[in-house]
Amino acid sequence: MRYLSHLAMTVTLALFLSTPTHAQNPPAVSYLDGTVALSAAPDHSMPPIGKLLVTAPLRPLSREGDWLRVSMQGWTQAGAERAIYAAPGIRVLHAVLSSSAVEMLVFSEQIADPDTAQLWTKTELQGWIKTPDLKPSLRDIWARAEPLFAQRCTACHQRRIPHHYTANQWTSHLKVMGPRTGLPKDDQFLIRAYLQYHAKDADRLARAAVQ
Amino acid sequence: MTDTHMIPRVVAYRWLAQFFLCPPDLAKLESYNSVEGRQFLTSLQYDPVLASPASWLKDAVANADTLAHLQARISSAFTGAFDMGGPRAALPYASVYLSDNGLLFQKPARDMIALLQEMEMQLPEGVSEPADHLGVQLQVAAELLEREEQGEPVPIPAVAFLDQQVLTWLPAFHQRCATLAEDNPIRIFADAAQALVQDTVHPAELCREPV
Amino acid sequence: MSIHTTKTVTRRGLLKGATALGAFSAFAPALLRAGAAQAAEAGDILSGSHWGAFNATVENGVWTKITPWDQDPRPTPMLEGVMDSVYSPSRIKYPMVRKAFLENGPGASPENRGSEEFVRVDWDTALELVTNELRRVSETHGPGGLYAGSYGWQSPGKLHNCQNLLRRTLNVGLDGKFVNDSGDYSAGASQIIMPHVLGTLEVYEQQTAWPVVVENTDVLVFWGADPVKTNQIGYVVPDHETYAHLEEFKKTGKKVIVIDPIRTETAKFFDAEWIPVRPHTDVALMLGVAHALYSEDLHDQDFLDEYTAGFEKFLPYLTGESDGTPKTPEWAAEICEVPADQIRELAKLFSDNRTMLTSGYAIQRQHHGEQSHWMLVTLASMLGQIGLPGGGFGLSYHYGNGGSLSANSVILSGLSDGGTAVEGMAWATETGAASIPVCRIVEMLENPGGEFDFNGTRATYPEVKMVYWVGGNPFSHHQDRNRMVKAWQKLETVIVQDFQWTATARFADIVLPATTSYERNDIEHIGDYSLKAILGMKKIVDPVFESRTDFDIFTDIATRLGAGEAFTEGKDEMAWIKGFYEDAAKQGPAKGVEVPKFDDFWDAGVVVFEVPESASQFVRYADYRDDPLLEPLGTPTGKIEIFSRNIEKMGYDDCGPHPTWMEPIERLGGNEPYPLHIDSGHPNNRLHSQLCGTKIREGYAVAGREPCVINTADAEARGIADGDVVRVFNDRGQVLAGAVVSDDIRPSVIRMYEGGWYDPVNAGEPGSLDAYGDVNCLTVPISTSKLAQANCGHTGLADVEKFTGDLPAVNVFEAPAGG
Known part of the structure; x- marks a missing residue:
């Protein structure tokens, strides 16, 4: 089943934005495959205002040359708005912003995480990214993540089972173990995201993503 | 050295060596059931140092339920004494008896490797044993004896070799084998090996009349 | 020289048929082959081990001397035992099969495991047996039938990582259908x-x-x-x-x-x-x-x-x-x-x-x-x-x-376990847990189908029929040996691959002789955390007897399972090693590290990396x-x-939501079935059970037994003098040990290091006196709690008495010269 989507894997931007021949409507959200810099405007000369991480759920808004304007929804913890996560209390990191970029965020509902009583705010971010690799579903991203995990995280120790740990714990594990894979940072982020989406609290994460 | 024995000493050494190095397989046991085989064993029986193992083998071949049973019995004796160690073991390596910690591959093994080099000989095909194995030493003794008989130069006279590199530990091995069951072929052949080497080095000390 | 060779060959050729000896040659053949052997290796070789990097001196193809690597700031005296282990009489020399198993098949007289004799077989027979058993158990009992959560400290080396090689074999050759383990015996909780x-x-x-x-x-x-x-x-x-x-x-x-x-x-x-x-x-x-x-x-x-x-x-x-x-x-x-x-x-x-x-x-x-x-x-x-x-x-x-x-080093990967990420686990829901907490193995064998808690989940123990163990000695590291001996009897087939006759190997059905890491090439880091250097672990001597490298053995098994190509990916030992190195070298530019070419590295034997200033802060x-x-x-x-x-x-009753003092099952001053606490710490002169069978032991053994340190007052009260053989016992087991009377231990505590080789006087008989001193005969087998399900090797009480009976010999080290 997983491999059926192989064909659709290399859906390009052009397809997304300019090909109405798609049998169905293009998916409203697609997922970033890789890490990209985020800019306030489609302009190289300006320094980026942050970065978007692999699996960030993006909604394409408009296009200018190689540049794509996107919007992303996520959650921030009160006081730590520079980090945008996938769900309240589940720290799957989607974006990191410079301090100055925080003022661009649009905040909406606020909830108290029942387990920690911490306040989380639904947040929308908009900005420009250049020639991003977007995938219609997370499964397309896992097709690259799974073999990386299987090959690079079983050489030194026995295979860890993704659902033995929570998504937050995987962040910490990868902070320590990621560098020991010798892989580039982007690939370490990819493995981390893969493990987080298959973690003990993956159901909660999926529900949050649907919302 | 002129061989005045009924069974040439070279043959005696090779026959015993073969037993220690490559326990008889089924085909070999069957061959002792042939006319030539029985004749060979009978002639061995006339030699005081070989009489006991020859008689044992002759009887065993004649009386075994099946030769396969006999072969299994001999293999089992080998494994118990040579392959496993422990209380019933009698390891057939000089190093075990001549090194501080009972280790394998110590100086006696290196000396044997050097001697084989000098003699331009190699371990038998398919034998993965250390060069200070009793079977290898007995084969080397046979080779030296044979070269001496042929008037060939030898790196070391056979008697000196046996005295300096075999009798230094064979009695300890022999003693170890004496703790095995009386009908254990290893014990019977070890007795013969001890007697044969002793007889070669110190011929006067052994009665040479046929039994 | 060449003339002499020709002459010899000719002479031997003549001898064959023409002399009187010819008549006997069928029964008394000349077995030595003519022709000088290849010049045996000699010289110094840099290699490495769990005890450090070292130089090995080789003479006539035999390893004769070990000296620490000149850049080791504080070599351990244990290094001496490393060379010993290669030439130990406890080496497994040939493939062996337990007699009843060979004659009557899987499950034959399991109660005789540990005492019954073994039969030597050739490699082909052994590997055919192994492969057939893997297939049979997989087909008959499903994926839950095979336990390959083989655990232990094995030997370092990125390629011949035998536990990984085992899982790789089963992943590529048996679709990953096996039970794995999680956690470890060191820091499980x-x-x-x-x-x-x-x-x-x-x-x-x-x-x-x-x-x-x-x-x-x-x-x-x-x-x-x-x-x-x-x-x-x-x-x-x-x-x-x-x-x-x-x-x-x-x-x-x-x-x-x-x-x-x-x-x-x-x-x-x-x-x-x-x-x-x-x-x-x-x-x-x-x-x-x-x-x-x-x-x-x-x-x-x-x-x-x-x-x-x-x-x-x-x-x-x-x-x-x-x-x-x-x-x-x-x-x-x-x-x-x-x-x-x-x-x-x-x-x-x-x-x-x-x-x-x-x-x-x-x-x-x-x-x-x-x-x-x-x-x-x-x-x-x-x-x-x-x-x-x-x-x-x-x-x-x-x-x-x-x-x-x-250090700022490039990092070696290693051989992966060959599985894909999740497929192998899909069967778990039907047949039981795909992975059990590592120290629950005996409980799993005793209680197939039973449910267990673990860190917030509940799973079912699979019904395991076969165990394949490499690079570990569970008959040392597991607690409550006697209970384990009994549980092991429930298995139909036990395969152990090792280089020496550990207690675990003695309790197996099929035993495969592996080389030590000094008889093969490999590559490894120096420094668990520092990653200070990459070391070529060069082969020092050829494999002794019929031992084969772990990579070779598993290549052969994978091939028999029809997955040889997937297993090797077409690469041999040196190709893999070179691949790991060159893969790591690619990280060099990004890290600003100059990495030598592989051939230069391999010649030099080691590449040491610089430590950035930031590391010391x-x-x-x-x-x-x-x-x-x-x-x-x-x-x-x-x-x-x-x-x-x-x-x-x-909601666990044995692990609440904040740190809590809870009475343990046994302790001094609490539930006290025996008067002395057993401290079973990691040994000073071994790595767990590794090197127990070497000359290092002579430096610490007391009366040939594992030392038992006891406080002066406790010894006096029991009439025990320093150097006495003592019996340490409780309801779980009994072991002999050599008393060391000391005030470096507080009263009411005895210390016996874990890792002493189990040497039952009556092997296979639960409760047998252990002649050498395996402390895990005495420790408790329960788990820490439902949360971690980790082992409690440091829990347990016992008593000590002077041993006055007939002293059984220590046989487990197989040094026959001393009897």
């Missing part, structure tokens, strides 16, 4: 609880750099940790960097405290203040210190507010508001036998000074062991020094030379302290969780 508390494993992570500790720490505490002893070894090739740092700290003359029932090697090294705490009561002692801190307002409330979660829920327990028992120093003193005043002094000392609380794994290898490090972290949180230079806590200074400086948790919101911990709150809602939700 802590590595499960710490992720709830700090978000991470903690126990296997780099520590605040030693130079920071030397400069900033005022009070250095070793709470059940003995780094002088345990840093001699490494999971990879150890760098031994710790020792120079310990010297530096010693030179400062600053305070060192050792809290331990034993005056450890570390205590002696520092001439430290020794607090001989009653074993198994460390949590009570910590609570006592915590209470003193709180009641005297010495705790750091700001730190607790900013960086931790749930202290307010723990507090009513500490004060006794919730359970009526204030955890005062007096309360603690009663339990741990450290005077209340001293507990108060500790509280004051810790809070007045920059204090580093280091701990090892011993206090978590106990019933309710999760609590020990949780409480230690809670105590460190109250002191408020976590993330400050030289303050806080450290759970890995004793392991892998933690705290030594991290590393402070664990400094980033968190700096910005707790943007560097959150991996816990639900992102903070240090003194109270864990996740654990609370699990």
Whole structure:
């Protein structure tokens, strides 16, 4: 089943934005495959205002040359708005912003995480990214993540089972173990995201993503 | 050295060596059931140092339920004494008896490797044993004896070799084998090996009349 | 020379048929082959081991001398035993099959495992048997029938990682249908609880750099940790960097405290203040210190507010508001036998000074062991020094030379286990757990289909019929040997692949002889944490007897399973090694590291990397302290969780939501079925059971037995003198040992290091007297709790008596010359 989507894997931007021949409507959200810099405007000369991480759920808004304007929804913890996560209390990191970029965020509902009583705010971010690799579903991203995990995280120790740990714990594990894979940072982020989406609290994460 | 024995000493050494190095397989046991085989064993029986193992083998071949049973019995004796160690073991390596910690591959093994080099000989095909194995030493003794008989130069006279590199530990091995069951072929052949080497080095000390 | 050769050959050719001897040649053949053998290897070869890198001198193809690598700052004396192990009479020489198994097939007379004789077979026969058994069990019993969670310290090396090779074989050749394990016997409790508390494993992570500790720490505490002893070894090739740092700290003359029932090697090294705490009561002692801190307002409330979660829920327990028992120093003193005043002094000392609380794994290898490090972290949180230079806590200074400086190195990958990420687990829901907590193996065998809890999940034990073990010795590391001997009888087939006749191999059906790592080529890092160098682990001598490399053996099995190509990916030993190296070398440019070409590296034998200045300033948790919101911990709150809602939700009766003192199943001063506590720490002169069968043993064995250290008063009371053979016993088992009478151990405690080779007088008979001294005959088999399901190797009481019966010989080391 997983491999059926192989064909659709290399859906390009052009397809997304300019090909109405798609049998169905293009998916409203697609997922970033890789890490990209985020800019306030489609302009190289300006320094980026942050970065978007692999699996960030993006909604394409408009296009200018190689540049794509996107919007992303996520959650921030009160006081730590520079980090945008996938769900309240589940720290799957989607974006990191410079301090100055925080003022661009649009905040909406606020909830108290029942387990920690911490306040989380639904947040929308908009900005420009250049020639991003977007995938219609997370499964397309896992097709690259799974073999990386299987090959690079079983050489030194026995295979860890993704659902033995929570998504937050995987962040910490990868902070320590990621560098020991010798892989580039982007690939370490990819493995981390893969493990987080298959973690003990993956159901909660999926529900949050649907919302 | 002129061989005045009924069974040439070279043959005696090779026959015993073969037993220690490559326990008889089924085909070999069957061959002792042939006319030539029985004749060979009978002639061995006339030699005081070989009489006991020859008689044992002759009887065993004649009386075994099946030769396969006999072969299994001999293999089992080998494994118990040579392959496993422990209380019933009698390891057939000089190093075990001549090194501080009972280790394998110590100086006696290196000396044997050097001697084989000098003699331009190699371990038998398919034998993965250390060069200070009793079977290898007995084969080397046979080779030296044979070269001496042929008037060939030898790196070391056979008697000196046996005295300096075999009798230094064979009695300890022999003693170890004496703790095995009386009908254990290893014990019977070890007795013969001890007697044969002793007889070669110190011929006067052994009665040479046929039994 | 060549003329002579020709002449010899000719002469031998003539001899064959023409002489009188010819008639006998069928029965008395000349077996030696003519022609000089290839010149045997000679020279010096650099290689490595769990005990360090070394130079091997080879003469005539035989390894004759071992000398430490010239860049090893503090070689361990154990290195001498490394060479020994290659030439040990305990080597497995040929493939062997237990007789009844060979004759009657799987499951034949399992009660004779351990005592029955073995039959030598050729490799082809052995591997055919192995392959057929893998297929049969898989087809007959499904994926839950085969246990390949083979565990143990094996040998270093990125290629011949035998446990990985086993799983790779089964992943590519048997579709991953096997039961695996999780966790380990070292730090099983802590590595499960710490992720709830700090978000991470903690126990296997780099520590605040030693130079920071030397400069900033005022009070250095070793709470059940003995780094002088345990840093001699490494999971990879150890760098031994710790020792120079310990010297530096010693030179400062600053305070060192050792809290331990034993005056450890570390205590002696520092001439430290020794607090001989009653074993198994460390949590009570910590609570006592915590209470003193709180009641005297010495705790750091700001730190607790900013960086931790749930202290307010723990507090009513500490004060006794919730359970009526204030955890005062007096309360603690009663339990741990450290005077209340001293507990108060500790509280004051810790809070007045920059204090580093280091701990090892011993206090978590106990019933309710999760609590020990949780409480230690809670105590460190109250002191408020976590993330400050030289303050806080450290759970890995004793392991892998933690705290030594991290080099800027490129990193080797290694051979993967060959499986895809999730498919192999899909069957688990139908046939039982695809993975069991590693130390539950005996319970699994006893209780197939039974349910078990583990860290918030519930799973079912699979019905395992076959075990394949490589690179480990469970008949050493598992607790309650006699129960294990019995459980093992439930298996139909046991395959063990090793280089020596461990007790585990003796209890197998099929035994495959592997080489040591010194009879093959490999590659490995030096420095578990520092990653200081990459070392070519070059072959020193050819494989002895019929041993084969692990890679070869598994290549053969995978090929027989029809997956040879998938297993090897078309590469041989050197191609893999070169591949690992060149893969790592690619990281060079990004890291600014110059990496030599492979051939140059292999010729030189080692490449050492530079240590950046920043490494000597590393402070664990400094980033968190700096910005707790943007560097959150991996816990639900992102903070240090003194109270864990996740654990609370699990509702376990043996692991509550905050650190708690709970009575263990046995302890001095508590439930006391026998009068002496058994301290079964890691040995000083072995790596677990590795090297037990070498000359190193002669340096420590007493009357040929494993030493049992006993306090002078306890020895006197029992009429035991130093050097006596004693019987150590309880309801679980009995072992012989050699008494070492000493005041370096507190009264009512005995110490027998784990890893002594199990040598039952009547093998296979549960309850048999062990002639050498395997302490795990005596330890308790229960798990720490439902949370971690880890082992309790440091729990258990016993008694000791002078042995007066007929002394059974020690046979397990197979040195026949001495009888």
